[in-house]
Amino acid sequence: MGEYDRWEGRYAAPEYIFGRAPNYFIASCKALLPASGKALAVADGEGRNGVWLSLQGLETLSIDFSPTAQKKAAALAQESGATLGFELADVHTWPYPAEAYDVVAEIFTQFSDPQQRRAKWDGMKRALKSGGLLIIQGYTPKQLDYATGGPKQLDHLYTRELLATEFAGWRDMRIVEEELEMHEGAAHSGKSAVINFTAWKP
Numbered sequence: 678m679g680e681y682d683r684w685e686g687r688y689a690a691p692e693y694i695f696g697r698a699p700n701y702f703i704a705s706c707k708a709l710l711p712a713s714g715k716a717l718a719v720a721d722g723e724g725r726n727g728v729w730l731s732l733q734g735l736e737t738l739s740i741d742f743s744p745t746a747q748k749k750a751a752a753l754a755q756e757s758g759a760t761l762g763f764e765l766a767d768v769h770t771w772p773y774p775a776e777a778y779d780v781v782a783e784i785f786t787q788f789s790d791p792q793q794r795r796a797k798w799d800g801m802k803r804a805l806k807s808g809g810l811l812i813i814q815g816y817t818p819k820q821l822d823y824a825t826g827g828p829k830q831l832d833h834l835y836t837r838e839l840l841a842t843e844f845a846g847w848r849d850m851r852i853v854e855e856e857l858e859m860h861e862g863a864a865h866s867g868k869s870a871v872i873n874f875t876a877w878k879p
């Protein structure tokens with residue numbers, strides 16, 4: 678089964694598989710957000726993070742390749758009173774517009790192999806304005822021990838060295854690894870090993 682079919686199947690569940698509330702890490706970044714501007718939520722799935730960014734006063738575009746997920750995201754936005762834009766897109770090949778966004782957020786999008794990840798991250802770098810904020814959260818290799826979510830392929834996971842190398846030269850880089858109990862829908866539940874990243878594009 679390909680990734681598209683796998684995710685379409687997962688998102689076909691009646692419930693929001695990652696919950697309706699924003700990811701706890703992106704919510705913790707509220708004080709870092711600009712007062713206004715444009716945000717891009719990459720592989721935003723059922724929309725919980727895009728909705729939250731919109732509610733912070735940012736003109737937000739939510740991109741994902743799953744029409745089923747985006748239908749649920751649109752319903753969540755309507756229920757939440759958020760104005761959220763949508764584009765059906767493969768995040769590896771989407772033509773990321775240059776210098777278009779003040780914030781780019783990528784939360785648990787680890788279905789990408791290394792080559793795909795490079796294409797996605799190159800696009801995200803291009804899409805951020807100079808001085809723009811990048812927010813990333815993902816699982817570390819230790820997550821394979823917990824098996825409470827995320828990919829099974831080691832090279833899909835994030836490390837401090839990977840992030841520091843990929844975004845070398847970015848300003849005020851902050852990388853924090855933590856192990857904690859996650860309760861974000863049925864798909865992210867239990868002890869988890871994650872890595873949190875914020876930095877500003879030079």
